[in-house]
Amino acid sequence: MMRRFSAALVTIAACVVVSFAATPDGSGRADDPRLGLHATETPKPPSTSTPRGNDSCQHANDNECDEPTIGTGLCRTGTDNSDCRRLRAGIEDDSCQYANDGECDEPRIGTDSCVQATDATDCAAIIWMRNLNDSCDTSYNGVCEEPGVGNGACAARTDRSDCHGRERPATIDDHFYGRDDRVRIDPQQAPWRFMGSFTNGIGERCTATLISRDVIMTAAHCVSSEDGIHPDGTFAPAAGGPTARSIAYLISTTFDYQRFIETNEVDAHDWALVRLNRPLGEELGYASVRRFTRRELAAPQDVNLQQAGYSWDTGDLLSANIDCHPIQFYDDGAFAHACDTTQGDSGSGFLIRSGRRYHLVGVDSKFRSNPGGPAKSIAVGSGAFFDHVADFVAGRTGRPANSSPR
Template sequence: MRILASLVAAIMMSWSGFAQEREERLSLDEIESWMRIIQVKPGMTGVPQGPQVPAEFRGDDSCRWANDNECDDPRYGTGACQINTDYSDCWRILSGAEDDSCRWANDNECDEPGLGTGACVQGTDATDCGDLVSLRFQRDSCETAFDGVCQEAGQGGDGSCAPRTDRSDCIGRERPLTIFDHYFGYDDRVFMDTSVFPWVVVGQITMDSGGACTATLIGPDVLVTAGHCIAGQNGVNFSGRFETGYDLRGGPRTARIIDYFMSPQWDYQRYRTTDDIDGTDWALLRIDTPLGDELGFVGIRALVTEEGEQAALRADIYQAGYSHDTGDHLSGNIACQMVTIYPDNTMAHECDTTRGDSGSPFMVREGNEYFIVATDSNFRRNPNGPYFYIAARADEWVPYYEDFVSGQLGQTRRPAGSDGVKPGGVITNPFAPAPVK
């Protein structure tokens, strides 16, 4: 049901090739692009069989996902490859021979996929990733995850959760600050019931090109998400569908995306390579079915503009998104907070979000009403500690809302036959990074 992103395997293979030749580390924008993209390989929706560590591991690289830096052997990895067909990515971790052979080992930053930047093959950055490897290939995708009871067989549970799908309950919620994810020492997330408001209106946009993000109903037929979810280096591709309410009787509700509007200041290259225009990372989308008439929709609020920075920093934030590590579940935070308000229409936050949460809503509550005040965007380096995780505040797009709802704004007025894509060509992978210079 869920397709969390597009062709990261090809991206990772190209990066691993560059890694042998380049004198510099991966740039921030390359790492950021990788963090926003998760590849759902065939088999990854299943559960790996392991861990089973053989005394000796032999095989070849005949799997299509071989040499992408990530182990896909079902005995310990993602399960996307058949046994013994992803040798180069897997032999170290399967035979207990992890080392520091990566050129970027011992730089105090974990560089293996999933836990770090993805610049190194798994098992070749052992020292830097040492305190993280216990979390490798662990997820919270079991139906009873986050309930405080470990249900994995072999971990004291009754086996109702498959191996490595009840991470927080079996291993604990503590997360090293060095993990390359949006956790702040402790994972506070819970599952949300998508049959009740407001979580019923927080859904997914799945692009025809393969990418996906979280989006929220803010009108009968209007959504808000992150701009980078529909815009890439080749332009904008908004062709796709919106799906929400997975727990509803009768199944989820679905609609097609038919229109969009983005910040007039949006510039993909500047967004990727600088922090200058992070506040423009938003997009309003129109769908062909007014799902909000049935399900409702959340309100909107320019919180900082209306109430000031101090009030915004005191506000309890409600956030939820379709994280890459929680299966088909909507996971989120209750009463996390903004930590810094920036003058560029962004904010740093302490909500536990991760890859797949791009575009997810940050809301405030007043009684039974919810108002979206920001959407999940990206991150910024912090020389003195963990990364700053950034959301684009609603303050910039709120003034455009009424005109978009009424149809006075939108970008679909184009010649017939264009298939809803801006002039410039069909985008096959809107999230792929630009060629390395």
């Protein structure tokens, strides 16, 4: 999902940041540059820099405090001063230019447009979530395992849902619709073993799903950036084992990255097919692609969707939604859904189970602003790309992954 980030771009699963305003038919320009893609995520590497000043850490000035104890711990104490000084002093104020606009603009819990602790009034209801996540391997097991309050099996601040509950303020920018219903799953079992991470040619990571023996489905923005197309990359199955390199790709000729991050006009074109150099699906299996049926389109809340992705706040393991549903289908082929997806889930597939088979019916994409209510999570319906799948799988279409057409 996409948002506007000020210094570091994280999450369009690597990320961009922008805001989208939905019109009745799902098209139109954005009216606020501060929302975002479910997007790609470029995880911050541990800092190895030698302190040379108050902001000497490589992660300094990204609006998020990265010092130990009060922040992410990626920087040494005293090397991320601009981002951490208010937290260190215990000061919460409204000094950000976007303060008092009714929207929390802090990193992770908001739009990422303000330095932490500079949007106090707008973030008051969700400040308790600052620097908390569910990255512990045993999160979502119903047992608090943080030091001091649990058995210490998890590091401090990494077992949020089990230690603090699953209820979430409606204003949170991660769009859990009042409650985080995600679960941990066994990546060795279907359909989760069909899934994995796709890291593109510039190091941005998204989620992807096997749809044939050697083809994965992801989002177009996961192979694109402001600098062009980057389809060369690596698919790593969630189940472990061998990885595979991309050798060909196909995206809609209508997709334009800049239009995508600035408007809603090409949302239904945010899909990408990627061919791999290894037939991983022969061992792992894969989902077939089908369209939503007329009955499903007529009654979206009766449709049971399953989804899993590499959410920014759940570590390197998949987090999953096993019982969520579409909210609204748009005329352009996109749809809004009530699944708890967030940054890092971009490109993940929405599956419907039929007996022992699984069908992919959509791909996770972005957030759209929703005046008067929580932002909507948007996906691309399979009807937008269904007609392209068979020819690509057969090798009749696609471009070499090492080519740069634009």
